[in-house]
Amino acid sequence: MAVYKSKKFRGRPLSIITIVGASLLLLFYLISPSSSSSKAQKRPPPAIGGTKSISHYRLDGLQSTWRSFESHERVLILTPIARFYDEYWNNLINLNYPHELIELGFILPRGREANSALLRLEEAVKRLQTGTKKNRFAKVTILRQDFDSPFSQSEKDRHALSGQKERRAAMARARNSLFTTTINAGISWVLWLDADVVETPTTLVQDLAAHNKPIIVANCYQRYVDHGENKIRAYDFNSWQDSDTALQMAKDMGDDEVIFEGYAEMATFRTLMSYQYVAGNDIHEEMQLDGVGATALLVKAEVHRDGAMFPSFPFYHLIESEGFAKMAKRLGYQSYGLPNYLVYHYNE
Amino acid sequence: MFSMMNGNPFPHTSQTFNISPHRFQPRSKRHFLRRQPLKRLLLLLCPLALLLFFFFPSLRTLAVPSLGTRIFRDDPLITTVHHYDLSKSAGTGRGWEREERVLMCIPLRDAAPHLPLMFSHLRNLTYPHSLIDMAFLVSDSKDETLLLLNTFLEKLQSDEDPHQRFGHIDIFEKDFGQVVGQGFSDRHGFAAQGPRRKLMARARNWLLSASLKPEHSWVYWRDADVEVAPPTVIEDLMRHNKDVIVPNIWRPLPDWLGGEQPYDLNSWQESETAIQLAQTLGEDAVIVEGYPEYATWRPHLAYLRDPYGDPDVEMEIDGVGGVSILAKARVFRGGAHFPAFSFERHAETEGFGKMCKRMGFSVVGLPHYVIWHMYEPSVDDLRHMAEMEQERLRKEKEAQEAAGKEKPDGVGSAAAVSDSGESPLKESSREKDPLEMYENGEGFLDSVRAAHLRAAKQVAEEMKAQQVAMEKAKAEEAAKKAAAAAPGGSGLKDAKNAARKSKDAKPAR
Numbered sequence: 001m002a003v004y005k006s007k008k009f010r011g012r013p014l015s016i017i018t019i020v021g022a023s024l025l026l027l028f029y030l031i032s033p034s035s036s037s038s039k040a041q042k043r044p045p046p047a048i049g050g051t052k053s054i055s056h057y058r059l060d061g062l063q064s065t066w067r068s069f070e071s072h073e074r075v076l077i078l079t080p081i082a083r084f085y086d087e088y089w090n091n092l093i094n095l096n097y098p099h100e101l102i103e104l105g106f107i108l109p110r111g112r113e114a115n116s117a118l119l120r121l122e123e124a125v126k127r128l129q130t131g132t133k134k135n136r137f138a139k140v141t142i143l144r145q146d147f148d149s150p151f152s153q154s155e156k157d158r159h160a161l162s163g164q165k166e167r168r169a170a171m172a173r174a175r176n177s178l179f180t181t182t183i184n185a186g187i188s189w190v191l192w193l194d195a196d197v198v199e200t201p202t203t204l205v206q207d208l209a210a211h212n213k214p215i216i217v218a219n220c221y222q223r224y225v226d227h228g229e230n231k232i233r234a235y236d237f238n239s240w241q242d243s244d245t246a247l248q249m250a251k252d253m254g255d256d257e258v259i260f261e262g263y264a265e266m267a268t269f270r271t272l273m274s275y276q277y278v279a280g281n282d283i284h285e286e287m288q289l290d291g292v293g294a295t296a297l298l299v300k301a302e303v304h305r306d307g308a309m310f311p312s313f314p315f316y317h318l319i320e321s322e323g324f325a326k327m328a329k330r331l332g333y334q335s336y337g338l339p340n341y342l343v344y345h346y347n348e
Numbered sequence: 349m350f351s352m353m354n355g356n357p358f359p360h361t362s363q364t365f366n367i368s369p370h371r372f373q374p375r376s377k378r379h380f381l382r383r384q385p386l387k388r389l390l391l392l393l394c395p396l397a398l399l400l401f402f403f404f405p406s407l408r409t410l411a412v413p414s415l416g417t418r419i420f421r422d423d424p425l426i427t428t429v430h431h432y433d434l435s436k437s438a439g440t441g442r443g444w445e446r447e448e449r450v451l452m453c454i455p456l457r458d459a460a461p462h463l464p465l466m467f468s469h470l471r472n473l474t475y476p477h478s479l480i481d482m483a484f485l486v487s488d489s490k491d492e493t494l495l496l497l498n499t500f501l502e503k504l505q506s507d508e509d510p511h512q513r514f515g516h517i518d519i520f521e522k523d524f525g526q527v528v529g530q531g532f533s534d535r536h537g538f539a540a541q542g543p544r545r546k547l548m549a550r551a552r553n554w555l556l557s558a559s560l561k562p563e564h565s566w567v568y569w570r571d572a573d574v575e576v577a578p579p580t581v582i583e584d585l586m587r588h589n590k591d592v593i594v595p596n597i598w599r600p601l602p603d604w605l606g607g608e609q610p611y612d613l614n615s616w617q618e619s620e621t622a623i624q625l626a627q628t629l630g631e632d633a634v635i636v637e638g639y640p641e642y643a644t645w646r647p648h649l650a651y652l653r654d655p656y657g658d659p660d661v662e663m664e665i666d667g668v669g670g671v672s673i674l675a676k677a678r679v680f681r682g683g684a685h686f687p688a689f690s691f692e693r694h695a696e697t698e699g700f701g702k703m704c705k706r707m708g709f710s711v712v713g714l715p716h717y718v719i720w721h722m723y724e725p726s727v728d729d730l731r732h733m734a735e736m737e738q739e740r741l742r743k744e745k746e747a748q749e750a751a752g753k754e755k756p757d758g759v760g761s762a763a764a765v766s767d768s769g770e771s772p773l774k775e776s777s778r779e780k781d782p783l784e785m786y787e788n789g790e791g792f793l794d795s796v797r798a799a800h801l802r803a804a805k806q807v808a809e810e811m812k813a814q815q816v817a818m819e820k821a822k823a824e825e826a827a828k829k830a831a832a833a834a835p836g837g838s839g840l841k842d843a844k845n846a847a848r849k850s851k852d853a854k855p856a857r
Contacts, residue, residue, distance in 0.1 A: 013387045017394055024398040053515070054501055059522035059554060110435075118420070129426050137427050143562055144420060146678060176683035181562040185520065193460060307553040309683035314707050330658035330689040 015073075030100055031341030032253070044283040057185035064188040065212060072098075073188035074138070075205055077107045079195050080174045082113065084120040084147075087198035093128060093135060097205040103139040105182035107174050108150040114150075139283035141182050145174050161263050165319065172310035172320040175294070179304055190304055192297040192321075194301045198222075199344035200296060207341065208298035211286060215303060215325065217276055218293040222345045235345040237262035238293030238322055239337045241271040251315040258314045261291070261322070276339035289335040291322035305331050349577040359481055363836040386720040400690030432562035439565040439676035444475055449515065450563035450582060451677065452482045454572060455548070455554050460491040462572040462722065467500045471512060472579040481515040482557030482583075487551050488523050495812070518559050537754035541694065542634040549686035549696040552670075560680055569673040569678055575600065576720040577672070584717065588660075591709035592675045592701070594668045596653050597720040604736070605729070610650030611721040614698050615713045619646040626693040634695045649713040657716030666705055667698035672719050679709050796802070 050161060065071060096103070107116045110223060114344035121142070123137060129136050149170045179190060191205060197220065201207060210215050238261055246268040249259060257267060294310075308331055311323035318326050325335045420431050440446060454466075473480070486494050497519065505513050524547050552569075568582055578584060585593045597612030614637055622644035626635060635642050649665060686709055687699035694702050700724065702713050725733065 013391055017391055019394050021398065024395060024402070027402075054498075054505060054517045054519065056519045057521070057558070059520050059558065125429055126423065126426065134429065140430070141562070142420075142429070142431045144431075144433040144435065146438055148680075162748050173682050180557060180560050180681050181432075181434075181556050181685070185518070185558045199480040305554045305557045307551055307685040307688050312683060327689075338455060 010117040039346050047274060052248045058266045059185060062143065062185075062188055062301070064209070064302065066114070072101060072277075073209075074101050074106060074186045075188045075191055076103045076179075077191045078107075078175070078177060078178050078183060080107050080171065080194050080302065081117055081195040082109055083195060083196055084117040084124070086194060087346065088195055089124050091198055091200055092193070092200050095200075095204060096202045099135060099137050102137050102205075103141070103182070104137050105141045105178050105272055106142070107143040107145055107178040109145055109170075109174070110147075111139040111149070114307065120143075143178060143181065145177055147173065149174075160259060161265055164260050165258055168260075168320040169312040172312040172323070173330070175320070176312070179259065179309075183301060183304060187301045188297045190301055192299065194345075195294045196346040197295050197343050198346045201341075201343075204296065205298070208296075211284070211336065211338070213286075213330055213336045214300045215292060215335040216272075216286075216298050217289070217292045217294075217335070217337045218296040218341045218343045219273055219339050220293060220345055221274075221277070221342050222347050224347050230342070232342070234277070235272055235273075236293040236295050237272055238291055239273035239289050240268075240291045241273075241288065242271045243271065245269040253317050256314055257317060258319050261333070272338045273339050276341065278340060281340045283338065283341045285338065285340050286336050287339055289337045290329070291318065292325040292335050292337065294321040294324070295345065297321070300333075303328050303331070306331050306333075308333065356441070399596045401688045409658050409847075421615060430562075434678070434681065437563055437565040437677060439678065441587050443566060443582060444479070445585050446589075447476075447479060448481045449563050450475065450568055451559060451561070451564040451565040452480050452561065452568045452570060453485075453552070453569055454482065454488070455485045455551050456489065456493050456497065456550075456572055457487050458489045458491050458493060458573040459494050460489075460493045463493070463496045463500060463844050466572045466574070467504065467580075467720075469577055470504070470514075473582065474580050475582040477512060477514045479515065480561070481517070481561075481564070483518045483555055483573070485520045485522060485551055485555040485586075487521070488525070491813055492812075494519075494521065495815075512638060520555060520558055522551070522554055541636040541639070542690075543636060545636065545696040545698075546688045548670075549688040549699070552686040553688065553698070556680060556685070560677065564677040566675075566823055567675050567677050569670060569675075571671045571721075573722040573724075574671065574719060578719075581672065581719065582674065584659075585714075587670075588662060588711045588712065588714075590662075591679050592668060592673065592704050592711045593714070594649070594665075594671075594673050594712075595717045595719045596717050597648055597671045597721050598650065598653065601723060602725075602729075602733070610653070612669035613648050613650055613669050614667055615649035615665050615701075616644075616646040616667045617664065618666040619644055621645045629693055632690050634690050635693045637698070649715050653717040653718065654716055659714065659717040661714065661716055663715050665711055666701055667694060668701035668711060670697035670715070671721060673697070675704075679704060679707075682707055684709065685807055 063071060064073060092104075104315070108118050108121075113205075125140055125142070129140065147170070149167075149276075175192070183190065188203070189209060189251065193200075200218070204218070208243070217239050219234075219239070221232045222235040223230065223232050240261060246259060249266070249268065253259070259268060260271065261268060261272070273287065273289065299308075308318045308324060308328040310326060313318070315323040316326050328335060420433055422431050423429065429616060430677060437448070439448060443450070453828070461468075470482075484497060486497065501517055501519075505517065507525045509515055510752075566586065568585075581595070587593065594615050596615075597610075599609055599611040601607055601609050604834050622635065627640065628636070635644065637648070638643065638645070646667075649663060649669075652663065664763075684700060684703050688695065691699040692702050751797060
């Protein structure tokens with residue numbers, strides 16, 4: 001019998017592996033804690049017997065005013081993050097709006113590249129939140145998005161016109177996931193700050209809030225070196241005033257088509273805020289906008305609460321942050337830009 | 349041979365079964381030997397690796413990089429940092445087994461009379477209560493909604509049976525200003541629809557954005573004024589595993605109006621006529637269903653009901669009604685909301701349905717699965733009822749008079765007393781406005797609703813009395829303290845201020 005058995009198995013080492021493997025796996029699943037992997041996430045155990053866990057909020061009392069700083073208004077800084085730059089982080093912790101009034105929200109795509117960003121982010125957050133009390137932020141929420149991003153993050157791919165619609169749609173979904181789950185009853189302002197914005201004035205929040213506009217965006221530029229000379233150039237073309245050409249283009253388009261700014265294939269002749277910058281002019285000069293970029297964008301929380309979001313579908317032939325400005329306008333909120341107030345984008 | 353093949357392509361010859369490859373052929377020895385060491389190595393390594401992974405979980409990340417999410421976990425020592433993998437709150441068809449959290453959103457406005465019934469519905473829900481978080485928005489209410497709500501919630505959350513208690517409960521207060529009254533005829537007049545729906549949409553969005561958390565897998569919208577709903581409603585809807593799903597909403601009617609009636613006409617399928625109509629309208633126009641002004645010829649979920657139909661039958665729809673919506677949280681996370689502007693010529697829940705469709709989510713209605721909305725009589729109905737009641741009383745009186753002539757006095761008067769006790773319609777109330785009477789819960793409306801209303805009022809009054817007493821006590825205490833601190837001065841004033849402060853102070857996060 002034993003001889004027969006050994007003969008039988010000698011011919012099929014695969015079956016042995018399968019049997020051993022299967023039994024081990026079984027053991028593993030039986031013994032290992034049945035936590036997170038299969039079950040949905042839980043809150044800290046629901047109050048049984050303890051507190052009644054009833055909270056009461058008056059949303060009437062919420063303000064978002066130009067004196068944000070003095071009236072202790074809470075700010076939510078939101079960043080979709082796929083790459084982690086130390087410059088971004090340092091800039092963020094150098095913001096001199098009281099940190100105890102700031103909540104942070106990050107959302108990461110799925111995938112390997114994001115994993116490394118996550119590691120570095122985790123490390124940075126941990127260092128900060130266990131460090132000096134003064135520097136700590138009130139709350140940090142790190143989300144992993146529930147869908148796959150259809151794009152790779154290389155600079156060339158990111159800006160090709162063909163992939164723009166999918167890329168911007170995924171970005172819009174990420175932004176929506178981020179703000180709908182992190183905005184809570186105490187928040188007065190939402191600052192959208194992109195992960196590749198590496199240099200802003202330390203008074204960014206106060207400066208933008210001081211204008212007391214529902215939506216206000218800074219001008220995003222990029223530093224570069226040309227023949228050993230430090231120069232700056234326009235980077236974000238999503239902040240603009242509409243033109244008749246663009247409106248006409250939109251009229252002639254099919255329902256699912258989108259106009260993108262900054263491509264030679266689509267000459268819109270819109271007034272771009274990027275090109276309205278004049279060195280040395282008053283940084284607090286305002287201009288009305290019809291589309292906004294989200295690189296450094298301050299929004300009153302009520303705008304989001306009323307329903308303004310980043311459309312992931314063509315909304316008046318606009319998508320993401322440009323569509324957001326349009327939706328806000330449909331809700332009665334006008335967007336503004338500060339052409340001479342510069343923030344700087346990372347240079348790849 | 350040839351004769352056998354003739355006409356038969358598969359002749360039975362002895363060779364038919366003689367297929368030579370079926371003989372045992374040993375593998376070449378060289379081949380076997382070459383593969384042997386590799387297999388042995390594998391055989392050794394696999395269990396070893398599995399064992400290693402088993403005892404040292406940290407090694408798992410090395411083998412499968414996607415397990416790198418392991419670092420994606422809250423550090424118990426850092427209370428201010430929270431991690432959520434949104435794919436874990438995706439929502440499935442068996443949420444109650446997988447412990448998926450449901451956020452139940454209930455907008456309230458002058459809803460005090462409905463609260464007792466609403467809470468009895470909440471208690472009966474079979475979905476595990478600890479998995480349900482609730483969010484209430486009390487807006488523009490002039491009655492005791494907030495006070496009552498608090499009382500009921502306190503009671504519910506300190507229930508003896510821990511399974512009755514719900515998860516976290518948020519109550520939000522926010523006034524949006526009101527364009528129209530909340531009476532049935534005010535609310536349902538045609539002209540009022542557009543602006544009214546836009547305001548309600550804002551309210552819904554505020555409620556959702558303030559209460560939706562990353563751990564929620566589902567969002568269940570429910571109106572307070574539901575008369576009858578199956579206690580398993582959440583599971584019943586969830587089982588279909590759709591992004592957005594609504595039941596059919598009907599309402600019971602008095603017998604003289606036909607017994608029952610389709611109520612919610614906001615769940616419909618799009619029609620060609622409606623699409624053409626939409627193109628002729630201005631950017632800000634809102635098409636509303638159920639009014640002759642906009643004949644859309646859409647198939648309505650409500651009219652497709654068959655009382656004996658299979659409750660699991662699904663129907664694709666484009667607009668949804670708001671009485672009872674179950675949606676996956678990822679729908680709202682994706683950005684879908686209740687448009688407070690005209691989105692493709694629709695607002696609020698109908699616009700929500702349209703937007704979900706636009707974003708590629710599945711929107712489904714169940715024509716034969718019914719939830720019963722409360723019956724609120726219109727002014728005409730009330731007048732009609734008043735007339736009917738008077739008619740009835742007149743007839744009764746006549747009958748009594750007729751009977752009184754035949755029977756001894758004592759019995760007749762006793763009958764009269766018990767009659768008036770049951771339906772306390774007095775002679776004087778004939779001139780009264782029927783709406784007012786209805787709202788006061790007096791008179792001929794011998795319905796459950798009137799009883800609830802009375803009960804609610806009573807509770808509210810008791811609560812008020814309690815609060816007044818407490819405030820008085822507090823004020824006295826404060827006055828004593830103030831008097832002790834500053835004996836000759838504005839002690840009383842300070843005390844008053846202190847009392848006011850203590851009244852205004854509300855717990856806030």
